[in-house]
Amino acid sequence: xxxxxxxxxxxxxxxxxxxxxxxxxxxxxxxxxxxxxxxxxxxxxxxxxxxxxxxxxxxxxxxxxxxxxxxxxxxxxxxxxxxxxxxxxxxxxxxxxxxxxxxxxxxxxxxxxxxxxxxxxxxxxxxxxxxxxxxxxxxxxxxxxxxxxxxxxxxxxxxxxxxxxxxxxxxxxxxxxxxxxxxxxxxxxxxxxxxxxxxxxxxxxxxxxxxxxxxxxxxxxxxxxxxxxxxxxxxxxxxxxxxxxxxxxxxxxxxxxxxxxxxxxxxxxxxxxxxxxxxxxxxxxxxxxxxxxxxxxxxxxx
Numbered sequence: 175x176x177x178x179x180x181x182x183x184x185x186x187x188x189x190x191x192x193x194x195x196x197x198x199x200x201x202x203x204x205x206x207x208x209x210x211x212x213x214x215x216x217x218x219x220x221x222x223x224x225x226x227x228x229x230x231x232x233x234x235x236x237x238x239x240x241x242x243x244x245x246x247x248x249x250x251x252x253x254x255x256x257x258x259x260x261x262x263x264x265x266x267x268x269x270x271x272x273x274x275x276x277x278x279x280x281x282x283x284x285x286x287x288x289x290x291x292x293x294x295x296x297x298x299x300x301x302x303x304x305x306x307x308x309x310x311x312x313x314x315x316x317x318x319x320x321x322x323x324x325x326x327x328x329x330x331x332x333x334x335x336x337x338x339x340x341x342x343x344x345x346x347x348x349x350x351x352x353x354x355x356x357x358x359x360x361x362x363x364x365x366x367x368x369x370x371x372x373x374x375x376x377x378x379x380x381x382x383x384x385x386x387x388x389x390x391x392x393x394x395x396x397x398x399x400x401x402x403x404x405x406x407x408x409x410x411x412x413x414x415x416x417x418x419x420x421x422x423x424x425x426x427x428x429x430x431x432x433x434x435x436x437x438x439x440x441x442x443x444x445x446x447x448x449x450x451x452x453x454x455x456x457x458x459x460x461x462x463x464x465x466x467x468x469x470x471x472x473x474x475x476x
Contacts, residue, residue, distance in 0.1 A: 189226055189250035190233040192240055193462060194454060197223035201243045208239045217469045219462050226470055246455050248463060253434045254415045256464040259346045261411045263402050265420030266353035266360050269438055272330040275355045276310050282321035285313035299423030299443045304392045315386030319379050322358045334457030339367050341461055348409045352398040354424050373401055399427035
């Protein structure tokens with residue numbers, strides 16, 4: 175789409191909305207006053223309160239106002255149809271789960287601080303992902319395989335993960351994980367929660383010890399993007415029904431490829447480039463975004 179086409183679209187009336195689990199009238203009034211946009215009405219979905227506004231701008235123009243008010247913000251545009259079969263692909267670390275598995279493994283291996291610093295830099299897009307992964311895994315050489323089980327025993331799911339998965343499965347959606355983390359955890363999530371597909375990196379283990387090496391091709395940004403495209407073709411799901419969610423720089427390609435690409439609690443570089451950003455809500459915000467047009471239509475009596 176050309177810049178001229180975008181300009182034409184966004185100089186026409188556009189609907190945006192703010193939402194939060196505790197959305198007060200004060201927050202709604204403040205957003206309305208600071209944005210100077212026309213308030214259209216409120217609705218409720220799951221445990222979110224939603225307020226709609228009419229504007230001739232786009233939602234990202236008001237992202238700083240939303241951030242200051244601790245609310246999330248989005249455009250009401252054509253996105254995948256919740257009621258048609260779709261494809262959701264998720265990053266794992268800090269997206270499907272609350273932790274970075276490599277950091278937790280490293281804590282048990284005694285290299286926690288070094289690895290956490292490298293992880294943070296890689297997710298900000300400051301380091302090449304593959305090089306940083308191999309460097310981090312290298313610090314785990316000779317660590318016992320048993321530390322993987324210790325991390326998996328306390329794997330904290332991201333808030334909203336179960337509801338998101340259960341709801342989309344009921345609608346016939348396909349759900350996958352594409353992770354720069356490790357199969358020991360991604361495959362566990364796939365089997366435990368009935369996901370359709372999972373791809374991630376494999377740690378080399380010999381005689382019960384980590385060797386400090388990753389086997390095979392590293393799952394990086396390009397690999398994630400290609401996985402989304404491959405699954406869309408495999409399940410015969412059109413690109414208009416693709417959803418991707420992640421938080422790191424290595425998720426950007428798949429977020430841009432999906433029709434609904436969501437940066438969840440993401441690094442600044444990712445937020446700047448993602449189509450949709452969720453800073454305060456949990457994974458159930460995906461369900462809200464997929465249903466937003468239906469919610470608005472009901473509000474308007476359509």
